[in-house]
Amino acid sequence: MIYGFTSRSAAKERSLERRFLTLPSPDKARAAHAFLTAEPHVAGSPRDRVLAEWVRDRWREYGLERIEITEHEVLLPYATEVSVEMIAPTKWRASLKEEPVAGDPFSTRDVGVAYHAYSASGDVTAPVVYAGSGNPADYDWLAERGIEIKDKIALVRYSVPYSYRGFKALTAEQRGAAGILIYSDPADDGFKKGKTYPDGPWGPESHIQRGGVVYDFRVPGDPLTPGWASVPGARRIARADAVSLPKIVSAPLSWKDARVLLEAMRGPEAPRSWQGGLPFTYHAGGGPSTVHMRVQMDDKVRPIWTVTARITGTTHPDDLVIVGNHRDAWVYGGVDPSSGTASMMELARALGALAKESARPKRTIVFASWDAEEFTLTSSTEWGEQHAADLVDHAVAYLNVDSSASGINFGAAAVPSLNRLVTEAADAVIDPDSGLSIAAAHRRGSHDGGALPGGAGSDLVNNRLGSGSDYTVFLNFLGVPIVDMSFTGPYGVYHSMYDNHTWMSKFGDPKFLYQAAMTRLWGVMALRLANADVAPMDFRAYADRLREFVKETIARAQPPDRTMFSPLEAASDRFANAARIAAARADTLLAAERSDAAAMRTLDVALMRAERGLIDRDGIPGRPWYRHVIYAPKATYAPEVLPGVAEAIESGNRARLADQVWRLTAALDRASAILSGPATR
Numbered sequence: 001m002i003y004g005f006t007s008r009s010a011a012k013e014r015s016l017e018r019r020f021l022t023l024p025s026p027d028k029a030r031a032a033h034a035f036l037t038a039e040p041h042v043a044g045s046p047r048d049r050v051l052a053e054w055v056r057d058r059w060r061e062y063g064l065e066r067i068e069i070t071e072h073e074v075l076l077p078y079a080t081e082v083s084v085e086m087i088a089p090t091k092w093r094a095s096l097k098e099e100p101v102a103g104d105p106f107s108t109r110d111v112g113v114a115y116h117a118y119s120a121s122g123d124v125t126a127p128v129v130y131a132g133s134g135n136p137a138d139y140d141w142l143a144e145r146g147i148e149i150k151d152k153i154a155l156v157r158y159s160v161p162y163s164y165r166g167f168k169a170l171t172a173e174q175r176g177a178a179g180i181l182i183y184s185d186p187a188d189d190g191f192k193k194g195k196t197y198p199d200g201p202w203g204p205e206s207h208i209q210r211g212g213v214v215y216d217f218r219v220p221g222d223p224l225t226p227g228w229a230s231v232p233g234a235r236r237i238a239r240a241d242a243v244s245l246p247k248i249v250s251a252p253l254s255w256k257d258a259r260v261l262l263e264a265m266r267g268p269e270a271p272r273s274w275q276g277g278l279p280f281t282y283h284a285g286g287g288p289s290t291v292h293m294r295v296q297m298d299d300k301v302r303p304i305w306t307v308t309a310r311i312t313g314t315t316h317p318d319d320l321v322i323v324g325n326h327r328d329a330w331v332y333g334g335v336d337p338s339s340g341t342a343s344m345m346e347l348a349r350a351l352g353a354l355a356k357e358s359a360r361p362k363r364t365i366v367f368a369s370w371d372a373e374e375f376t377l378t379s380s381t382e383w384g385e386q387h388a389a390d391l392v393d394h395a396v397a398y399l400n401v402d403s404s405a406s407g408i409n410f411g412a413a414a415v416p417s418l419n420r421l422v423t424e425a426a427d428a429v430i431d432p433d434s435g436l437s438i439a440a441a442h443r444r445g446s447h448d449g450g451a452l453p454g455g456a457g458s459d460l461v462n463n464r465l466g467s468g469s470d471y472t473v474f475l476n477f478l479g480v481p482i483v484d485m486s487f488t489g490p491y492g493v494y495h496s497m498y499d500n501h502t503w504m505s506k507f508g509d510p511k512f513l514y515q516a517a518m519t520r521l522w523g524v525m526a527l528r529l530a531n532a533d534v535a536p537m538d539f540r541a542y543a544d545r546l547r548e549f550v551k552e553t554i555a556r557a558q559p560p561d562r563t564m565f566s567p568l569e570a571a572s573d574r575f576a577n578a579a580r581i582a583a584a585r586a587d588t589l590l591a592a593e594r595s596d597a598a599a600m601r602t603l604d605v606a607l608m609r610a611e612r613g614l615i616d617r618d619g620i621p622g623r624p625w626y627r628h629v630i631y632a633p634k635a636t637y638a639p640e641v642l643p644g645v646a647e648a649i650e651s652g653n654r655a656r657l658a659d660q661v662w663r664l665t666a667a668l669d670r671a672s673a674i675l676s677g678p679a680t681r
């Protein structure tokens with residue numbers, strides 16, 4: 001059986017899927033990937049526009065409908081100058097360049113200056129302090145030893161497990177630092193992990209991790225239109241009022257450059273956990289080594305391009321199953337995102353071919369090629385804000401793939417109601433390496449969590465959702481159920497120029513089998529969501545997770561307060577009950593001899609809409625854009641569950657806590673009421 005299908009429709013679906021699974025082609029994925037990664041294609045660049053038109057033209061060829069390029073004009077600064085030099089104890093200038101490596105023609109090109117998107121512009125000269133990973137506790141350690149970070153330049157490392165670089169910038173800014181340099185230590189993604197590029201997948205000495213430092217955990221999208229779309233004529237706030245813009249000067253460094261600074265540092269020996277992979281003892285510094293850094297951003301508003309298209313459904317054309325991937329890359333985008341784009345192009349081709357064979361889905365499938373994800377999830381956010389009303393009424397689910405393959409370990413993150421969809425789809429698609437199903441390969445596999453957001457942990461589906469990709473607007477702003485997926489592996493060239501077609505062909509997915517496998521998995525999920533008799537969403541898993549989240553959140557409250565939380569526990573029980581009744585009703589309807597189409601549609605609509613109940617229109621205190629009551633990202637992009645309540649507990653403010661408990665309770669009751677539906681009321 002397939003969840004959400006009667007046995008008759010399941011048989012039909014199986015035969016459709018058998019046909020679909022033959023269509024994705026690793027060779028075609030390779031060809032698409034080669035074209036997508038032929039040139040750097042940062043958001044808003046001429047090449048990004050060329051690729052938008054290429055996507056549009058391919059989709060036309062594949063027979064997709066309503067193909068559109070939507071332009072948004074957004075604040076999208078490029079750096080015109082980044083310089084870092086040591087002026088004491090000796091004079092030295094950082095190269096800030098990635099060097100050519102043997103056998104990689106892409107690495108010989110000049111790809112421009114590496115920078116942090118949304119760094120402030122500025123020119124600062126100050127003593128440099130090594131602050132470990134740049135977490136608050138790291139600055140506390142320094143302060144205890146009399147090393148103040150105020151007015152100094154912080155040198156911190158990218159860390160594993162991944163912590164969003166914007167959190168490092170914010171922490172340094174809050175501590176009063178004059179600037180921040182973030183470098184890639186070989187212990188985290190270089191030679192301490194294994195062979196480096198071009199001999200292995202890890203980062204060579206001069207690789208630089210570019211990336212945004214924007215505070216999009218406060219509000220993503222165009223910083224000047226927080227919460228509404230950057231359409232022509234839209235109101236824009238002043239830069240000074242934009243809460244997502246850093247005020248600190250920030251730049252990325254390779255370890256090749258950072259090494260010179262680290263070696264020159266004196267002061268106390270850094271703690272063991274801060275010692276990295278370089279062959280000397282790291283010191284905290286604070287003088288005499290002094291750095292002069294200068295960053296000049298052009299502060300331009302630029303156009304970006306979202307490409308959308310659809311295959312219109314036959315039975316419920318208004319119901320939208322959305323699949324999306326971003327197109328913009330920091331440089332060539334070998335893994336991030338062009339592996340995902342190659343998978344999506346194959347998905348469009350395969351589903352387009354089925355539609356031409358008149359095997360159309362019952363619901364509409366929408367394709368989206370996002371732009372400027374690397375800056376601040378920009379085009380998905382603007383598009384989601386622009387189409388909010390339609391999406392709230394009609395979106396069934398959003399299936400995101402950012403990087404589809406840097407290796408062979410599958411991981412998914414999803415709202416719990418879609419666990420079953422993901423698991424069943426992973427049972428239906430073959431893992432190219434083992435020949436087992438993807439689900440079975442995962443059970444047998446190493447469960448390498450990976451170093452990047454979305455790292456899977458040991459479960460096939462991770463239900464703790466943070467941020468870091470384009471699903472954010474769907475989940476956190478609109479209340480649309482989401483899935484985010486990737487195959488991961490040893491990958492030390494993230495956001496560097498070495499993340500390109502040559503790296504992919506040598507290490508990430510040499511035969512492009514995993515990019516095609518992702519197409520299959522993605523397609524099976526999209527087809528099941530589109531063709532199910534009753535939306536394949538099981539809220540019992542959501543209720544189980546919720547219980548777990550409630551329990552751990554209550555345990556953090558000091559002093560413990562049973563009465564404060566008892567309404568929440570009761571609402572959580574009511575939600576579990578509604579979920580159980582809905583699931584039982586689905587089982588009954590789907591197993592019935594004669595199907596009751598009207599009753600199935602009623603339940604179907606209830607299941608598709610229930611997530612919307614979990615949106616609180618006022619949002620989380622202090623960040624109103626984040627409106628989901630179960631999920632929000634922390635500033636590190638790590639997941640925070642029951643964010644309103646959790647942050648109220650942290651604040652120690654009882655009135656605020658009571659309000660947040662009430663809001664969460666009300667949201668759960670809204671979701672329960674939607675789940676229960678008119679039929680049982």
Ligand SMILES: [Zn+2]
Nearest residue numbers: 336337402403
């Ligand atoms: Zn990406």
